[in-house]
Amino acid sequence: MQPADGLPKNIVLVGLMGCGKTTVGRKLQTMLGYPLVDTDHLIEEKARLTITDIFARRGEQAFRELESAVLNELSAPGTPRRIIATGGGIVGRRANRRLLSQLGYVVWLQAPVDVILQRTARNRDRPLLQTANPRERIEKLIIERSPLYHEIADLELETAGLETEEIACGILESARYHFTRS
Ligand SMILES: Nc1ncnc2c1ncn2[C@@H]1O[C@H](COP(=O)(O)OP(=O)(O)OP(=O)(O)O)[C@@H](O)[C@H]1O
Ligand SMILES: O=C(O)C1=C[C@@H](O)[C@@H](O)[C@H](O)C1
Ligand SMILES: [Mg+2]
Numbered sequence: 001m002q003p004a005d006g007l008p009k010n011i012v013l014v015g016l017m018g019c020g021k022t023t024v025g026r027k028l029q030t031m032l033g034y035p036l037v038d039t040d041h042l043i044e045e046k047a048r049l050t051i052t053d054i055f056a057r058r059g060e061q062a063f064r065e066l067e068s069a070v071l072n073e074l075s076a077p078g079t080p081r082r083i084i085a086t087g088g089g090i091v092g093r094r095a096n097r098r099l100l101s102q103l104g105y106v107v108w109l110q111a112p113v114d115v116i117l118q119r120t121a122r123n124r125d126r127p128l129l130q131t132a133n134p135r136e137r138i139e140k141l142i143i144e145r146s147p148l149y150h151e152i153a154d155l156e157l158e159t160a161g162l163e164t165e166e167i168a169c170g171i172l173e174s175a176r177y178h179f180t181r182s
Contacts, residue, residue: 002055006053006180007038007172007175007176009081009103009106010104010105011083011084011087011175012086012100012103012105012106012107013025013086013107014086014090014106014109014149015088015109016110016111017108017110017116017129018119019087019116019118019159020101020119021086021109023164024168024171025084027165028171029083030170031169032062034082038084039085039087040086042070043066046070050125051059051063054073056127060127062081067087067089068095071100072099074103075172078130079125081126084104088145089128089141089145091148091152093098101106101152106152107155107175108153108156109159111160113135113139117134128146135149155171156180157171171175
């Protein structure tokens with residue numbers, strides 16, 4: 001049976017670092033009243049290390065293994081509805097993309113390079129951007145990952161110039177429309 005809020009599945013937020021997954025996820029949590037989980041936070045809990053420390057001490061591959069493990073746990077049958085914010089690189093593995101598609105309504109949040117640079121400039125907890133040329137790194141990630149986000153996205157949303165609340169309302173409206181048709 002369709003729940004009263006018209007959303008039978010999770011909402012899954014994907015996109016590059018700084019596109020607003022955590023921020024928009026928090027807004028959706030407030031609006032819907034069910035929990036937000038963030039794969040980056042779950043990984044930190046599981047490893048008992050920050051993401052920066054996982055990359056520094058164990059390397060990116062170890063981080064990706066933890067990321068896949070956390071995604072598998074989130075995909076266990078019978079879990080209640082949630083908003084799921086994901087790490088920017090979670091789409092790199094084909095198996096992850098399959099799980100994300102099955103997990104719920106997938107929203108790809110987008111932002112131009114300048115906006116991402118501005119939004120990520122203030123903190124240093126994104127190891128992939130600790131490089132001499134973060135702009136070049138972001139441009140490369142956009143080229144590599146855009147087809148992967150596109151492959152699984154039910155909704156693609158440009159976020160620059162939009163308030164978090166507008167983004168969250170847009171997502172809910174589109175998701176409800178999607179589920180009434182399916
Ligand atoms: N629509 C928006 N307008 C203005 N600022 C925003 C918007 N969305 C996010 N921000 C700001 O950008 C910064 C990064 O946002 P956030 O942490 O939500 O990104 P993220 O996608 O979760 O990144 P990561 O993949 O690294 O976890 C935060 O300081 C947040 O307040
Ligand atoms: O884009 C990425 O590959 C990453 C994004 C962050 O959310 C973290 O998952 C981590 O810093 C790696
Ligand atoms: Mg985040």
